[in-house]
Amino acid sequence: MRKLSSTNYYNQVYLEDKCALNELLYLLSKRWLTEVLFSIEEGNNRFSSIKEDLKHISDNILANRLKQLEHYQLISRQENVHEVPLRVEYTLTSSGTKLSDMLDQLCKFAESEVVFPE
Amino acid sequence: MRKLSSTNYYNQVYLEDKCALNELLYLLSKRWLTEVLFSIEEGNNRFSSIKEDLKHISDNILANRLKQLEHYQLISRQENVHEVPLRVEYTLTSSGTKLSDMLDQLCKFAESEVVFPE
């Protein structure tokens, strides 16, 4: 449970405090996270439909990414408590939508301007 | 030297192939990388001046980040071979400059729109 004894953890906090960009990039770089965001934007609003859309993602990781996106208020989660089986729906928040737009731009940049090795 | 036996490595390659955005985000999320990019943009064009600017970075990591930025042609490296002691200068390429602009935007978004937990 202990974080790294010293500099490793300290530097992470230092950089996240220095600029919000670092924290955002750290979040966005988690594998599958942007894919989940885009999948919800495209209308897959259930756990199972996202999982089906992103064929290779595991339950484990999908649940974790949904939690993180919700935690940062990029998506919202509506649980219909009284239905059996349990039915949960995810939708993008307004900042989630804005982020998705910015990532589209960044994606176009990546595809057109960045020289990827090999 | 072996990569992960199976799915872990496979998924990384799959996602990077699926969209260049994933590879770019994976690069950008490496600790200190955007800080190094911004530091060079602000005029710190020597190994030692970047190191001084980013007080807590280690030689190890700085060298690695410079190599990666150069590898993706976001910065260029000019070595003045005949000087002793060795003198090397780094500058942003045109795509490095564009990336820096897009990151500025993303940073403003992060600071104004994203709700960070706690």
Next chain:
DNA sequence: CTGTATCCGATAAGATACTG
């Protein structure tokens, strides 16, 4: 001055099994 080589602890992705 501008790096490289080696080692170590912490974290991340994924496999598998299980739950309300």
Next chain:
DNA sequence: CAGTATCTTATCGGATACAG
């Protein structure tokens, strides 16, 4: 259906020592 818990293996950041 929508997750949680536990475990394994790979990779990352940083410390330290050294080199051209």
